[in-house]
Amino acid sequence: MNSIRENPEHLGKEEQASYLRNKVDVDSHEMVPFHFWGEEFGDVGDFLGKLDMKASGELRAGNSMLRPDISGDVTPINHDTVWNIKGPGAPSAIDLSRRPEVMEAMGIERQLVFPTFGLIGLILYYLPNPHEYLIYDPEGVDHKRLGKEACDAHNKWAARITKATQSKTRPVGMVLPDSIPEIMKQTEELLAAGIRGIMLPAGSPPAGTSPADPAMDPFWELLEKNDIPLTLHLGTEFAFMSSLKWPNNVPAFYPSRVSSAEFQVTPYHTSTLHFCMENYLVCMVLGGVFERFPRLRVGIIECAAHWVGPLAERMDNLAGQFVKRLADLSMPPSGYLARNVRATPFYFEPVDYYIDRYPELAQVYAYATDYPHVEGGIESDKIFLEKLKGRDEAVKEGFFRSNGLFLLPD
Template sequence: MNDITPTPWPKDRIIPAANWQRPEGVRLISSDDHVIEEPHLWEERLKGADKDRAPKYWKDETGFHMTVDGESYDVPGLPSDFPEGREGFWDVSKRLADMDAEGVDASIVYHGRAAGLIRMADRDFFVRCMDVFNEWLAEWKQAAPNRLYPVAYLPTFFNPEATADYLQKLKQLGFKAIEIPLNPRGIRYNSLAMDPMWRAIEDSGLPLSIHIGAYIQYSGRGSLGANLNANLMPFTGMFGQFVFSGIFDRFPGLKLIFTEGGAGWVPATLENADKIARDYATELRPRIAHAPSWYWHNNCYATFMQDDVAIENIDRIGADRIMWSVDYPHPESIVGNSETVVKGIFDKVGEAKARKIVGDNAAAVWGI
């Protein structure tokens, strides 16, 4: 007997009228939302020889589509209008109306399709394509600059020495936040060769997000669910890489946000990492200055949509270390259910901690 009740597709969800009065002065900030890029973005904005080889990106009656050098960059196994069908994804007026309906005061906004361009073989061309995306995103936020806070994509992980100059450009464009991909092919974040990038980010003061990505690890029967299950909870290893390679020791001012992977993974990860640090202390290289859990409580954050495990373990995670989000307008988002989730957080952890989780932490991290 199938006991699964399907959640409506994002385009079909109805946001109910508010029936809960949040405490006075509470500011709801969604720490992880998304915008889909305007069609033909790269074809129209790239210049010279780049225009001829620009990624082809368009919208038709079936949804959004992208090809690069004739290869489809659509997500296999999903109809485009399932994850990308809600009109507020591309219509900013409808996005703001949805935010109003759910009581969201401000939104930290990440990429739509642009991150998929990391598959491109020509790295220099990839950087120029991400330049186009970042410049467009800086324009897009002007529709509501006190409510929409987009996250720039930092493409210099292929060339760490170029990071400082690129960050100056992003600051001039008005960005308060940056992201890098989770597992770029051929890049080892734990390599000392990456230190110029970490140093430049630390010096910039910009918080750094690592966002989950769509990685195809499995094929065949059940592969869509298996891949999504892995993609939506990927951060245990990445946390260990930052800690055990000594990145936080060398750059203690880094603020790292693990984005869209929930926070329920944190308690078990910290317990396990601390045990590894004790049990293998004589062999670990480099030697780290603190227990791994110390770095979590001093350098790291995680975003979540609805995560009962995290809320039940809030004292182990830290109420100042996690940030609520809608994940607008993805299938796993809580569009249409935000009020219920937020009220549940207040009921379960109390007002003081809940205020931090649903808005105060994000306001402090991103300076908004």
């Protein structure tokens, strides 16, 4: 397969730009299959790997974690494998010590890494009946305890990988926000372990209160002063809906064969996955969090980007109706989105249209591969470059590099 890096003589000046050789990727994953969970994540991983969870998808299909055919992380690293192989069989899906070499092959300088195993932990911890979603036998399973243990195991793994890759690859640390003292304790421990990004579940109010509650300010201050981004990622929104039954018994909404516990690939889920992210940001923007902490960094990851501009419009319009209540805000709500928030469009979205329609929000949109998930697409850098064809070089550099650096600072 031809590539930008293999055939530069066939390409123009635009395709050889430095931002394509040194991209910043704000969304990737580990994809350790079930039978390796014990080896990577310890006893809790071994136990969960044997639960026979059916929500992973069909055997060997797409993002399925049920891959008994895989004997290890042995796929060679080259242009074809890193862009075309998806799921646990992709290079460095299991062994993250190989990820810097994968990144080099993809032209990526820095990369955030989000959990697969740890996400199962969040689902176990927060859903009242997680067996109905993950589809396993709940007999004898203390899902709350196991969920916390799984999140703890992910964090230990994340600290180890961060150190091993010298922060070029940055797995996020997971915080269970049950109380403010616990939030502070967990975050301080993660920072002490070298973690460079924090992930909260997006569907649950942190510590049972609003993100804009002044009681949360010590947490936002801790992140701000340490240049640590807060990330809200797809797959943590379940608790936002009071019921998970809206798509039930509708054939058009049945999960596709490439669905996973993280992403139910259906028209319903893809159309609604951003709802709780908007809710979180409305609280933070209109509640003054970004006014009080102007250097706070927030990433909304793998939740599409079509909603960014309309949300900015709605908040700006409403700010004109609540002038007295929002008197502490020093600029329009859209200004806080542009300054403090980054969001990742899917490769099939018209990001060029978003930027043309909302040029003041151009710096919000950041490149992400979603490696090695199916929904990340094939050679997404080429797809996005084609969409941005004819746009200013500064816009392209921002999308592929500098916008993402906001979430992966030095």
